[in-house]
Amino acid sequence: MKIAIAQNNYHVGNIEANTNKINEQIIKAKAQKADMIIFSELAICGYPPLDLLEQKSFIEKSQKAINNILMHVEDIVVIVGAPSINDDPQGKKLYNSAYVLEHGQIKKIVHKTLLPTYDIFDEYRYFEPNEVPEVVEINGHTIAITICEDLWDEQPVDQPFAQSRLYKKAPMKKLAGNSPDLVVNIAASPFSYNQEQKRKGILKRNAHDYQIPLIYVNQVGANTDIIFDGASKVLNTNGEIIKQLKRFEEDFDIVTLEKIEKQGANIQNPSETRIQQIHNAVVLGIRDYFKKSGFEKALLGLSGGIDSAVVAALACEALGSKNVHGLLMPSEFSSDHSVSDAETLALNLGMPHHTLAIKEIYNIVNSTLSPAFPNNNFDVTEENIQARIRGLLLMAYSNKHGNMLLNTSNKSEAAVGYSTLYGDTNGGLSPIGDVYKSDVYAIARYINRDETVIPAGSIEKPPSAELRPDQQDSDSLPDYDILDRMLFEFIERKQSVDDLIGMGFNKQDVLKVTHLVNINEYKRYQFPPILRVSSKAFGMGRRYPIVAKY
Amino acid sequence: MKIAIAQNNYHVGNIEANTNKINEQIIKAKAQKADMIIFSELAICGYPPLDLLEQKSFIEKSQKAINNILMHVEDIVVIVGAPSINDDPQGKKLYNSAYVLEHGQIKKIVHKTLLPTYDIFDEYRYFEPNEVPEVVEINGHTIAITICEDLWDEQPVDQPFAQSRLYKKAPMKKLAGNSPDLVVNIAASPFSYNQEQKRKGILKRNAHDYQIPLIYVNQVGANTDIIFDGASKVLNTNGEIIKQLKRFEEDFDIVTLEKIEKQGANIQNPSETRIQQIHNAVVLGIRDYFKKSGFEKALLGLSGGIDSAVVAALACEALGSKNVHGLLMPSEFSSDHSVSDAETLALNLGMPHHTLAIKEIYNIVNSTLSPAFPNNNFDVTEENIQARIRGLLLMAYSNKHGNMLLNTSNKSEAAVGYSTLYGDTNGGLSPIGDVYKSDVYAIARYINRDETVIPAGSIEKPPSAELRPDQQDSDSLPDYDILDRMLFEFIERKQSVDDLIGMGFNKQDVLKVTHLVNINEYKRYQFPPILRVSSKAFGMGRRYPIVAKY
Structure with missing residues (x-):
């Protein structure tokens, strides 16, 4: 089975332009004899759509886009991310879903199980979590379709006291019980300078531990403050990355499922420095x-x-x-x-x-x-x-x-x-x-x-x-090399004043700097959107009260 | 059993001042021979604490505050809201809890089941939901302690397509199975001009349907953009409000549990207009x-x-x-x-x-x-x-x-x-x-x-x-009486362009006004905090993308 990977730059809310892009890639994949093409999470509406998801007309438009795409789906299977409606009056109105389209019809809608609701993510604001992960049969293959966070059942901790914890549900563990031939992960995984390393770790561990090849399709491009770096990947059952798409650019590639397992890790991933x-x-x-x-x-x-x-x-x-x-x-x-x-x-x-x-x-x-x-x-x-x-x-x-x-x-x-x-x-x-x-x-x-x-x-x-x-x-601040290390420990790693003093920073400096950070929330509240490149940027991912004493 | 209701104005993050206030009220309640005193949701840290909850030192401080309060709890039972730690490595790190303090000890910690995660609320960002609601025995009475949203198992819908839906869990239904003598609801329920009416509906329905007296203790005062209006209440088993504390002011009152049931609704709630x-x-x-x-x-x-x-x-x-x-x-x-x-x-x-x-x-x-x-x-x-x-x-x-x-x-x-x-x-x-x-x-x-x-x-x-x-x-906008009705339907009620035209608004006006609302997100992003008085204010409760087309 030949599988096309479409790593696209979507524009939030611009369903028409996104759908056109998706249709063009389907035509391209068909011309190259692909049996299946995979698009990223919420590709139809772009990620993050935020409260647009609360507008009925927006959801209707998104569903019409699926119907439009179906017209191009006669001899190819399409996996594409879009919101879908939860008909149960209990729970949230929507699911964050992967549509599986085949023979001009919706074959299956797979819902996301783990909904990130921390830092810049607010998915539980909109979506009902899936309860029963199921595999899908496509062209005689059993495929486990997962959506971004679904593979992150064990989160690497980089903050001493935060949400980086285990999820109660482990959807991949359940899916693995059905012995799938392939794991597909459609994602909208934002860039930060240490994210790619974490992501590789998670993807490798999943492919290796469950001994299943894995195709990971990420969004690329920026929407307001959030940057997506692409770098979609194919991993063999040793957990080796045998193919990686471009970083920070749109890309398109085709792999053959049967070859993934045997193929060795012969690619050299460009290793960029943090500054690059x-x-x-x-x-x-x-x-x-x-x-x-x-x-x-x-x-x-x-x-x-x-x-x-x-x-x-x-x-x-x-x-x-x-x-x-x-x-x-x-x-x-x-x-x-x-x-x-x-x-x-x-x-x-x-x-x-x-x-x-x-x-x-x-x-x-x-x-x-x-x-x-x-x-x-x-x-x-x-x-x-x-x-x-x-x-x-x-x-x-x-x-x-x-x-x-x-x-x-x-x-x-x-x-x-x-x-x-x-x-x-x-x-x-x-x-x-x-x-x-x-x-x-x-x-x-x-x-x-x-x-x-x-x-x-x-x-x-x-x-x-x-x-x-x-x-x-x-005149009034420690030198930047000291200040920046202190700020990093305080903001990104959420260390306390006592922790910082314990690390050897000068006590007066610590008291002054942390106080300044705390009392200037009102100023940052009125800042323009800040391009997020770290794991904790000022903006929507860091929500501190203004009128507060702490 | 004499029960004191402490409706306080808390300062977010200012655990020391909040704790002092709580201790003063405990002393006051003891002086008036109360057997129990009830404080509102997250009283220790003030609501909403936002990402302060992610700081280890903040949680430690909050726990020390509980220890401090315990020193005043010898001959009175205290119910007070504070975050508590989830020791299970699975799930979120914290619970939103009601501490029950008795004889200088923590008798029980009851966790919130329904975590509002919509509009201005982000509770699932921080808290693990409770799974098994349990009643508590206090002074020979069986008491169902609930936290704010826990009673809102059926949300009144005022938007055609939104999160105003049924919850999957109905904690009050489970608690009612234990035939409690009293329902306590500690809340931090923000003001909007139509909220008090909805609240009364929910409280009355719970008291009436389960035939249990209900004491509702709300926070009062404003923290940044969110205003809490107090108006704590006592309801009899007919669902009648037999006592209501002041609106927009701190207040303190004492009721006798045994008298609640018999007492008729003899109070006249001041009926303020929307403008007042x-x-x-x-x-x-x-x-x-x-x-x-x-x-x-x-x-x-x-x-x-x-x-x-x-x-x-x-x-x-x-x-x-x-x-x-x-x-x-x-x-x-x-x-x-x-x-x-x-x-x-x-x-x-x-x-x-x-x-x-x-x-x-x-x-x-x-x-x-x-x-x-x-x-x-x-x-x-x-x-x-x-x-x-x-x-x-x-x-x-x-x-x-x-x-x-x-x-x-x-x-x-x-x-x-x-x-x-x-x-x-x-x-x-x-x-x-x-x-x-x-x-x-x-x-x-x-x-x-x-x-x-x-x-x-x-x-x-x-x-x-x-x-x-x-x-x-x-010169360039419809008259304000038309404009404002259109904006209300578009922003508060999330009606679409087609809906608005269907309501009889002029099509050109609708297209112009909705376009202006959509393209000015960048300007509102840099606005100061806006005091929230409606069910959908600009600010943290309304999150639209800036770089988007829709």
Whole structure:
């Protein structure tokens, strides 16, 4: 049996475009004599559809799409992910399902058993879990069809106290009792820089322990903040990966079931570093955010600092240099080298850019405010005024020219709240808001791997917001290498204050930094969507109360 | 058996303050010879604790709090809500539990069976559901302890296609098999203007159908965007409410179990109109948002329009007039009567206020931008510049004086995106972002019920953003009475475009308005927290994708 694997980039909610893509791949698979083609989880509607699933018209549209696909299914079997309706008035209204289509008919609808409801996942908000896993007979083969989390009956723990626990149900164990010839797993498994390794572990263990070949079909592409990296796989019964589709790109391939078992693991998976992975993921994330929302042109403020330089370079790679515009907006506190570094960057990248000094506006804002202010003392108010004038100019440029503003905050800043709300927090998307400052430097060096794109000055000078004379980030924060390790243990690994002190971090630093993280929830609440590249990004996957004391 | 009902206002995460409050009430109940005292759901940590539940140190603190309370429990039984640990490595790490404390010991921990995971609720994110409901013997009485949703085994449907469905488990049915003498329901049931009626229906049905007296203890007070209205109740076996605690206030009362059954329904529940309810809820929401985050003073822009007038009046009621500051920031497009209406309002309320004209800043912003702009044409860019200058001045005032900025957007505007991001969307809290414009008018009239607080001009003039000459909201939108009914059917009741047209709304209006709602998700994503007063507020309870086509 020849089986086609369709690794597609779906657009959430765009059922028409997704269905067309699916139909094209079916035609392609038939032309290549495939007996079966497999699409990823919720392919019809794209993942994650969120509360669109609560709209009756959306579900009806999704069911019409299945009928449309059925017209192309005469001499091929199709496995495709879509929501299906739970007719039982008890329980949730929907299932997260794999439709098995054969001879122009729905042969079987298999429902997902394990519904991830943690971090960015809210599947139990919408779906009823399946209770009785069943195998399906296709072309004389017994096939166990599973959906993403269904294989994750044993979750690897990377947090000391979290949801990374065993599930009560183990659907694969039950399915294995029917001695299937093949396990199919359709997935929408989001990228994070350590996810691919975990995934491989789970897939290998399933194929090896149950001694069944496994085909894993993942979604690729980004939808808002969530990036899917593809890398669909075929594993033999030794748990070896004998085929892997591209990462961060659409791909299509065909395997012969009978050959999987015998085939050795002769492929060399490209082993990307963590920084390369993040780089590639963010480029894809920016590209899809723009393409899928109908924007071509981006805009950002160029300060001469490392963050805006890295975002500019990533955006140029994603959208093309001519589509990424820069505004240089120096104030009296901007150093000469900052302005020249920003200019050099724009020239190196070939970005259109303008320089607009903010001093005049700043002066008039201050004189306008003076009747309402007790004195002329310079404090954080005036620092923020500068950032907000820049935010205002960027948004005006965005409105006039139709460029979407990119936010340039990094994860370290977002964590401790070192940013000005409605100033440098502005933007339609935050590309590096899940990247710690130390990793931003590493990405800069990676961008410069062949030639100097980001000026040495931006990489080497001490980080500064340049909102008052001689300001440096290290005036009030530990150095970034220490800060970032502490933040990682606190945010990703959920270590407590006591745990952090026990690890050897300076107690005063720990108390200060964790307090800053906690009290700045209100600022992050109003952040743009942040491209998720870690296992715990700010945004929908991390839900902390604002008005709280802890 | 004398039973005390403690209806408290808890602060999320503030376990120390919550525990102190609980201990005080225990001492008070003992002084009044109560045999038992009942506190609400997750009282120890406040509801909703969100991802604080994923922190080991937070759970440990919560367990220490139980030990602390035990020291006060010698001659009284305490029922109090707190998270408890699931020792089984399978399933979620925690239960949402009712601790029964007696003779200085934990007598029993009862777990919640039905975990709401829809709208604003994410309980399955954290908690393992209970499988076997059991009654508890207390002082010779058999008591069925349930937690909030546990009684909602039949949900009233107010959306044609949603999660309002039957649960598979019916814990109360099982518990009733043990013929309990009393049902206790500890709850954290959030306010919405139609919730109290639904709640009464459910409580009455349970008491009546099972012929068991029922004590319902709810949380009161607001935590961030979620408001709890209290109104704890005692019902006799006829399903009649024989006692109801205060709404929107802390309260404490004692009932005698033996008397409940015989007692007739002699109480008159105050019947508040929908507008009164919303008014009272928003005042509580503002007050708690400020108090619990340590702010005393608010700030808002006064445009002379109805929205800022209503927010100002509500804030003055919540915080006291001297703590609510106003900025009047007229532009060349502001009408004379707008400025005079704003001044009159500030005088009527006794609010400190300043007038800061924005024309000079506006001119310099335009001249600064001109090298980057193709021409001097006035379009939406220049409209937004005015709104953003106002946002900037408000934030500067906020920074300098320590006043928290209140957002003044209403739900109709937030729905169709008629607001300027980083301009009039600014604020720490949106008090009326879940109130449709027509209801804002009704609240204004209610505020004016005894004397004119909000000037007639603000209520009577046609709504306008006053960002260009002779602008009116009705230039590009249906009148608010039509718009708001359409939005209600689309957002609260999730009707489709076809449904709306079928109801008689103008097709072009429906297509335009629903499109505007859908494409403005990006703007709402960056909104401040919105006080929830309806069954479907923008915010955490409504999760739509940004980069999507539908």
